[in-house]
Amino acid sequence: MPNLSSFRASWLRPFLFYGNNWLSLLGGAVTTASAMVLVGFWVVGFFGRSGSANPYLGILFDLILPGVFVAGLVLILVGILVRRSYLLSTDQVPAFFPEISLNDPIFRRGIDFVVIATLINFIIVGTASYRGVAYMDTVSFCGATCHVMTPEFTAYHISSHSNVACTECHVAPGTAGYIHAKVNGTKQLMMVLVHDYPKPIMANNKVPVASSTCLNCHSPEQFVGDKIAIQTSFADDETNSKTSSLTVLHVGGRDAFGGLSGIHGAHMGKIEYIATDTTNQTIPWVAKTNADSSVTEFLADGTKSRPTGAKRLMDCMDCHNRAAHSFDTPENALNKDMAQGSPSASLPFVHKEGLALITAKYVSREDAKVRITADFVTFYRSQYPAIWNTQRPQIDAAAKTLVNIYSSNVFPSMNVKWGTHPNNIGHNDSPGCFRCHDGNHASKAAVSITNDCATCHNLVFTDELHPKLLADLGIAKAN
Template structure:
C-alpha cells in the first residue's frame, strides 16, 4: 500500500493530487505572486536608487502584501482538507495516488491553472501596489489624504518648495534614515487610528539634519553677499497709510578665495548649542569652534547652572525652520495681501478692521470664514454706506481674501493658531537670532559675548518711512 512508500509516495503525491482544487490552486497563485512582488520591493529597497523612502509605503510592503502571502498559505491546506473530506465521504479516496508527471492530463491542467493564476495575480496585485506606492510618494498623499497634515500642506503650497516632495526634507537619505522613517511612519499610523496624535504637531529637533536633506539641492557655500529686503506695512488710520522698511542683510557665504563671511559664513558647522525646550526657543549654552580648533563657550546669564541636554550642531534648519511651512503673523500676512491688492488698500480702515477680524478667536475654520466675511461687509454696510454702494465687489473680494489668510494660518481643530510655530529667521516677532545674539550670552570670564551689534547682520537703510529716499534712488518708486 501507499503507506509504505517514501516521502514522495506518502506526502508529495497525495498532496499534489488533493491540492488539485480551486481553493488550493488560487492559494498557490496568491502566495507565489505576492512573494515575487515582495522580493521585487526588497531588491529595490536594498540595492536600488529610486526605491520609495516614504514611511507609509510600509502599509503595502509590510502589511498588505505579507497578508496576501499568508492568506494564500492558509488557502492551500484548507482546499486540501476540504477535498480530502469530500472524497472520503464519497468513498473515492484513492489507495494509490497518481504519479507527478506532465503526461498526466489532470496534473498538466492544474499546473497550467497555477501558472495562469500566478500571472494574473502578479499583474493585478503588482500594479495595485506599484500605483499605491507611487501615490504615497506625492505631496498629495502626505498633505491631503491625512487631514492632520492640512496646516503644513496649506502653508507649503504658498512657499518656494511647493514642488519639493515632503519626503525630501522629512526623511534622511541612507538606510538609517529609511528605517527611522518606517518606524516613525508606523507609529504615526497607530496614533492616527487611536486618535492619540499630538495637537498641534511639533517637529523641532525631529526633522533630519540639513546635511542629509537641504544640501542635496542647495550648495551650503554659495556666496550670496548682501541682500536687500524691502517690506511694506500698513497703518490703522482711515487711509491705511503705507510705510516701507529697507534692510540690507549681510548673508555672505564662501567667496571665491574660500573666505567665509556674513550670516551664512559665521555658523556653517561651527556652532553647537543646547536647547532646553522642545521648540528650540530657549538656548542657554552655545559653543563656537574657532579657526585654530579651540572652542569658545557662551552661557546665558539667565541660565540655571549647570546646563544639561543634548548638543546640536547648528545647521540650515535652525534659521530656515519655516522654509516650507511659513505660518505668518497676522500683521505680516495682511500686509502682504494688501501690497498685492488682494485686500484693497483703498477701502477706509481696511487694515484696522481686517486685522481685528483675522485675529479674533473662532471655533472652526467654517465659523471663521462666515464671520470674517460677514463682519467685514457689515462694517461698510452699516458705517460707510457710501463706500459699500460704490465698491461692493471690492469689499466682497477683500472679505474673501481675509478669510483665505485665516484658512492657511489658523487650524482650530489642530490647536494651531497665530504664533504656534515660531519663525527663527527673525528677531522682531519671535526670538529667532536673539535666542543667542541677545547680548546676554557671555564667555565664563565675561570678556566676550555673542555679537548683538545691529550692523553685524544688516544695515537698516530705512525703517517705516513713507517714501524712503533709497528706493527712489534705485528707481523703484
C-alpha cells in the first residue's frame, strides 16, 4: 500500500498537525454540526414526513446551513494556514510529522475538543434553526417587526383571512419564490433603515399569482350559485333613519354539468389586460381567448392601439385585491357598526356627527383619538344635555367605536387615507368592475364588454324603510 502510506505521510499527517489549533477545530465542529442538521433534514424530507409548508425552510436548509457548512470549512483552512505560517516563521516545523495515534495526548485532546464542540454546536444550530423558522412563520414577524407595515398589519386582523399566515399569500412556493421574497424584504429593510420608503406602501403587482397562493385553499370553479347581500344604511337626519338594500349576487361558477354561469363563470377563461397605472385601476386594453382559441381584443374609447406596458393574465386578485388587507369607506364602516348597535341609533344625529368626525383631518392617530372623543362628547353635552345625562354609556361607547373606525382605516404617518387602497369588488366605492365593464371597451366588430347590471346581480330593493321582504324572511321586523 505505498500510495496510502505516501498519502498519510505527505498529506494526512501534515493536515492533522497543522489543523490541531483552536480555529481549525472550531471550524470542524461548526461544519460537522451543520452537516448533521442538514442530513437529518434530508432524511426526514426523503421519507416525506417533514410536516411543514413553511416557505423559509428552503432558505434555511438550502442556503443558510450550507453557507454555515462552507464557513466551517473556511475556518479549518484559515486555521491551518495561520499555524503553518507561524511555525515556518519561528522555525518550528518538525522534520517528521507525528503519527496519527490515540496514544498521543495532544491528538486525543484535539478529538475531544471537536466532539464536545460538535455536540454543543449541533444543539445550538438545531435549536436556532427551529426557533428561527418558527418565528419567521408568525404574523408578528411580517407585520409587527417593521413599523411601516402598521396599516397592513391592522387591516389584516379585521379581514376574512386573519387566520392565514402572511407567507401563504406573499411568498410563492419553490426556492425561486423564497429567494425573491427575501431579496425584496432585504431591499425594504434597507429603505426603512435609511428612511427612504414609499408612503403609502402599495402592492404594485408584487403579490404572487393566485394559482400559487389563493387556489391552494379556494376553487373558483366551485358552483356557488346566487348569494343574498343585505346592506343597512343610516341617514343624516336627527333620528338616523334606517334603510335597507337587498341584492342578489350571481356568483355562479361551474355547475355539475360543466356549464359556466355568473360572475366566476364569466371570468374563468383566459382574460388578459394592460393597465396604465401601478394599481391596475385604468385598463384601456383587454383581450379574451374564446372557446375556439380565437382572441378578441377590446379597446377603451379614445385608445387607437394596444398600449405599451406589461400584459397581465387576470386572476382572482384582480377583483379580490383586498381579501387580506381590508380598508373600508367611512360610510360603510360607520353603517356596519351602527347596524350592530354602536354608535347607537338612539343618539340624535349620531350618523351625521360621527361621519364628520372620522372624515376630518388629524395630525396623527393619537391626535384623532383625543379630538374625536372630545368633540363627540362636547356635541352631546352642549346640544343635547338630556341625552348626555341619560345615555352617557351609549355616548362613551359610540366615541370609542368612532376612534376604532378611524384607527383601522387611516394612518397619517404613512399617508394612508380614506380611499387610498381601492377595493375592486363591486363598483360603488371605486371603479372596480367598471374598469372594464363600463360599456366603453369595444372590439373591432363593435362588440362591447357588457355593462348590463343583471349579468352580475339583481337589485331587489334599494334604501327601503322597513322592507316587508326582510320581515317575511325572518331577518327584520316589519313596522
